[in-house]
Amino acid sequence: MAKPKTNLLQGTLAMMILKTLARGELHGYEIVQRIQQTSEDVLKVEEGSLYPALYRMEEQGWIEAEWGASENNRRAKYYKLTRAGRKQLADETANWERVSGAIAKVLQTA
Amino acid sequence: MSIIKFILRRCRSKAFECQIEEELRFHIEMRTRDNIAAGMLPEEAERDALQRFGDFDHVSRECREISRERLMNAATMKAMKGITWVMLGCGLTLILISDVSTVRQVGQVLICIAILWWLLLYLRATRPDQQRINQHLEAAEQMPLGLIAPASGGSESGFAEPSGRQTAAHDDQGRSPVERLLAEDER
Numbered sequence: 001m002a003k004p005k006t007n008l009l010q011g012t013l014a015m016m017i018l019k020t021l022a023r024g025e026l027h028g029y030e031i032v033q034r035i036q037q038t039s040e041d042v043l044k045v046e047e048g049s050l051y052p053a054l055y056r057m058e059e060q061g062w063i064e065a066e067w068g069a070s071e072n073n074r075r076a077k078y079y080k081l082t083r084a085g086r087k088q089l090a091d092e093t094a095n096w097e098r099v100s101g102a103i104a105k106v107l108q109t110a
Numbered sequence: 111m112s113i114i115k116f117i118l119r120r121c122r123s124k125a126f127e128c129q130i131e132e133e134l135r136f137h138i139e140m141r142t143r144d145n146i147a148a149g150m151l152p153e154e155a156e157r158d159a160l161q162r163f164g165d166f167d168h169v170s171r172e173c174r175e176i177s178r179e180r181l182m183n184a185a186t187m188k189a190m191k192g193i194t195w196v197m198l199g200c201g202l203t204l205i206l207i208s209d210v211s212t213v214r215q216v217g218q219v220l221i222c223i224a225i226l227w228w229l230l231l232y233l234r235a236t237r238p239d240q241q242r243i244n245q246h247l248e249a250a251e252q253m254p255l256g257l258i259a260p261a262s263g264g265s266e267s268g269f270a271e272p273s274g275r276q277t278a279a280h281d282d283q284g285r286s287p288v289e290r291l292l293a294e295d296e297r
Contacts, residue, residue, distance in 0.1 A: 059176055
């Protein structure tokens, strides 16, 4: 039997990335790992789709990137949050709380 | 002159493409390294890393397109800033070197236009217009969601299951993985 999956709302990945980067600069692989670890392996990022998302967020000015050395002395591209990114994170978090709160209310009454 | 610019643009574009591929390859190598550390054979580790990553060429192409668009926007912005400086320079020069009041007035008008132009550029840079926001939203709609969460109920509805509060995704305080991630920073 195929492994069941739950689709999450659009924009959740961007919010997750912004939140993960709020703790400090990370490269793409570390972002994937951090989301997976924090969610105790429940959420898994489709690894290839992370990068177009990162590039779009960079274009929006929410994050900025800089090349640096990784822990194994390899060249890696590190992403960090910008001021616009912090504002976006605050907006998206507020929106998420509003939507999830509304869904919870519907589920409680249905 | 235009040939030099064309070559420089091609070189910069090529450098961007190389950087994108380097970044994507780094990701796959890191995953392979972790797979090997977890006990997989190297071939198996690499196969798994590639499989998890998905279509490398498609991802690379998409990243290149986004980068190219960003480069174009940056170049347009630079050109517009350049025009502002030229207008400011011309205006100041006319005021400083001319004794004719009409010419000095033209200079003053140029400076005023340059200042207004600069303000418009500043507003455009700090507040992305609605068209750009809509473009971003449309792109996000077409983008693969990127996050998958194994569910216990097997609902295909696209939303969290009604019984979500009892799934393995929630901790003993009843928080979902998303809520845990959001709360992590506040601790």
